[in-house]
Ligand code: 4AD
């Protein structure tokens with residue numbers, strides 16, 4: 001007979017049927033005449049049993065030889081059993097060992113982070129790491145569904161670029177035949193062009209920052225989704241950002257409960273989140289922070305301590321707007337009647353997780369853009385095409401970027417961002 005190969009997440013639909021499960025040994029134990037195997041196949045963990053009324057069974061020797069992470073194929077009948085984890089178990093009739101794993105380095109005992117990072121290729125199989133990355137996949141799907149559902153067009157912006165978007169200090173330089181090129185810090189500038197062609201667009205891809213920061217919030221390579229909308233104002237994109245965050249929250253809370261449980265994430269603070277999120281200007285934020293004892297002075301950017309303090313004041317994500325022009329990127333539109341501040345927004349997540357979104361309204365006036373490029377010492381010829389956009393039907397427009405890993409760290413309440421991407425690129429780590 002041919003056995004039907006099923007995935008563990010689907011076994012409940014096969015109760016009473018004979019199936020095949022292909023996976024790896026997570027754990028095993030014996031109890032009298034029964035041998036228990038916990039098998040994982042990437043979609044879940046299933047208990048499988050070998051039972052013998054006699055002292056011996058043709059499969060017992062094979063069972064004895066199995067070590068943690070050995071790969072195997074088991075065949076048998078699915079049975080509902082309340083005592084089994086997940087409510088179903090497999091009564092093994094036949095078993096095939098694919099490979100015996102020798103001395104799997106990650107045991108249930110505690111390991112140092114350095115050791116686990118060195119074994120990231122194996123660490124991914126552990127329950128918590130697996131749960132975080134399941135939530136990541138859900139988060140990414142939710143983002144796509146949100147924008148596709150609202151008529152945004154997906155525009156893939158280039159990774160190899162001739163110019164900077166977010167300041168020249170964090171550029172990754174590379175050789176492009178006989179020219180210099182940089183890895184993209186953001187798809188925004190290109191999306192300002194595609195927005196004028198398609199109205200509302202988003203890009204979603206990896207971005208790179210040669211940031212010499214070794215903090216729990218910084219990756220060198222991270223994923224960002226960036227919507228851009230022609231004719232939109234700062235106000236419009238703050239609403240869009242709120243809706244996006246609420247959509248993601250709803251999806252993850254409804255579809256990834258099990259993973260959030262594995263991560264012991266208390267979901268109450270997330271369930272409380274409703275719109276509108278509190279909005280304050282940078283001026284007001286500085287006042288509040290000073291009252292709380294911060295040493296911040298007007299004109300300085302928030303650091304991690306300020307972001308943490310802000311989340312102690314509000315228990316919802318907060319939108320901070322009207323930052324000093326001097327600490328923001330060259331493309332930010334100045335506020336009317338207050339040219340020292342810009343129509344930018346940072347959304348700070350709750351529970352001390354800091355900035356997850358940055359964005360705002362872009363300069364649409366030709367003369368002003370040219371002036372800013374000069375002030376920032378940016379080479380005009382690399383931005384000719386970008387300047388062009390201000391000559392042919394220029395309109396006010398706005399957009400933002402949401403960092404996937406920062407958002408995931410917040411949703412899962414993961415302290416360090418290194419666990420939110422399969423293979424993190426960090427200041428001192430590019431292996432594995
Ligand atoms: O605030 P940022 O630098 O904004 C931009 O890049 C704009 N061009 C986006 C736009 O308006 N289209 O980055 C946006 C977000 C941050 O809020 C943060 O979530 C994430 O990207 N981010 C990082 N995540 C991980 N590691 C880093 N080093 C990050 N830098 C930014």
Ligand code: MG
Pocket residue numbers: 346355357358
């Ligand atoms: Mg920012």
